[in-house]
Amino acid sequence: MMLLHAGSFALILLLTGYHMFLMFRRKGLLSKRNGMTLAAVFAVLSGMALGAEGVQAFDFRWGVFALITFIAAAAGTALGMAYGWQPAINGFMSGVIGASLGSMLGGLFFESRLIVMAVAVLFIICSFIAQKAGDHLIHASRPPRKKSNLTSKSSSVVSTIVLGASLAVIAGGMLLQQDRIALGAIGQPKFQAAAIDEDNDMQVAMIEVSAAGFTPANTDFEAKKMIKIVIDVKPRAGAGLKLVSKNLNVDADLKEGENIFVLSNPQPGTYDIAIPSRNSNGTLTVKAAD
Numbered sequence: 001m002m003l004l005h006a007g008s009f010a011l012i013l014l015l016t017g018y019h020m021f022l023m024f025r026r027k028g029l030l031s032k033r034n035g036m037t038l039a040a041v042f043a044v045l046s047g048m049a050l051g052a053e054g055v056q057a058f059d060f061r062w063g064v065f066a067l068i069t070f071i072a073a074a075a076g077t078a079l080g081m082a083y084g085w086q087p088a089i090n091g092f093m094s095g096v097i098g099a100s101l102g103s104m105l106g107g108l109f110f111e112s113r114l115i116v117m118a119v120a121v122l123f124i125i126c127s128f129i130a131q132k133a134g135d136h137l138i139h140a141s142r143p144p145r146k147k148s149n150l151t152s153k154s155s156s157v158v159s160t161i162v163l164g165a166s167l168a169v170i171a172g173g174m175l176l177q178q179d180r181i182a183l184g185a186i187g188q189p190k191f192q193a194a195a196i197d198e199d200n201d202m203q204v205a206m207i208e209v210s211a212a213g214f215t216p217a218n219t220d221f222e223a224k225k226m227i228k229i230v231i232d233v234k235p236r237a238g239a240g241l242k243l244v245s246k247n248l249n250v251d252a253d254l255k256e257g258e259n260i261f262v263l264s265n266p267q268p269g270t271y272d273i274a275i276p277s278r279n280s281n282g283t284l285t286v287k288a289a290d
Contacts, residue, residue, distance in 0.1 A: 005053065008053050012049045015124070019042050020078050032087070038133065039076070042079055043075060043098060045126050047073075047076065048098040048099070049120075050099055051068055051098065052105060052119045056111050060211075072095035076092050076093070077091050090159060090163055096167055097166055100171065104174065191220065192220070201226065204228045205228075205229050205230070207231050209231060209278075214280055216282075217282045218284075219282075222287060224266065226266075227263040228262050230258050232258050241253070242254065243261075248273075268287060
């Protein structure tokens with residue numbers, strides 16, 4: 001899985017570098033306005049792809065998000081640099097906006113190879129469309145009509161103000177709603193059957209705890225065979241969590257990382273588990289042996 005993530009990151013960065021090269025190569029062929037627009041659009045696309053891949057690979061962590069945002073902002077700045085300092089500023093903000101949107105959208109989906117591949121393929125398609133749009137603008141260009149400096153500067157300033165306002169809204173929304181975003185809620189598996197550890201003669205199940213709750217929400221076991229449950233608490237799940245089960249008489253603190261619980265002689269039935277502070281609920285279903 002990590003090789004797939006590494007390959008996707010490398011592909012996104014290589015395509016972004018190629019478009020940086022194209023922006024400088026087309027410097028004399030595109031108007032400043034068209035060049036600035038193309039740079040901003042591709043900065044958003046690159047940032048979104050990096051953000052989505054980052055959150056799929058490392059979960060949503062502020063340190064990782066800061067690194068992805070820095071890379072996207074640097075790429076956006078470089079994309080706009082060919083057309084001056086203001087396009088570079090616009091590219092910077094576009095990269096940050098893209099990374100923020102990509103992290104939020106990518107985080108809504110449960111981690112899977114399909115999502116990683118879909119992000120990479122969509123980025124390739126969008127990159128191709130952006131490249132062809134640039135070619136079209138070059139071939140369809142006409143001798144520029146003279147415009148007053150005041151009109152040109154006014155248009156550039158408006159785009160910068162709009163990007164700045166959009167960035168402020170997105171950043172504020174992320175900070176205020178960070179605990180309410182249901183990360184991994186889409187595509188989250190609902191059921192699993194415990195694996196059999198024949199060497200130790202027990203059933204083993206891994207249950208993740210994230211901002212989206214228990215993943216999966218229900219796990220099936222067989223009766224009268226020892227059960228080992230590994231509760232893996234993700235960084236974004238929060239702190240001060242407790243696992244509570246009245247059926248099993250469990251009231252235990254959970255730390256970040258793996259927490260192990262063992263049931264020696266499980267009887268048939270459905271056992272509720274919960275993390276009250278997160279309003280997360282799940283079940284352990286013990287079925288009678290055939």
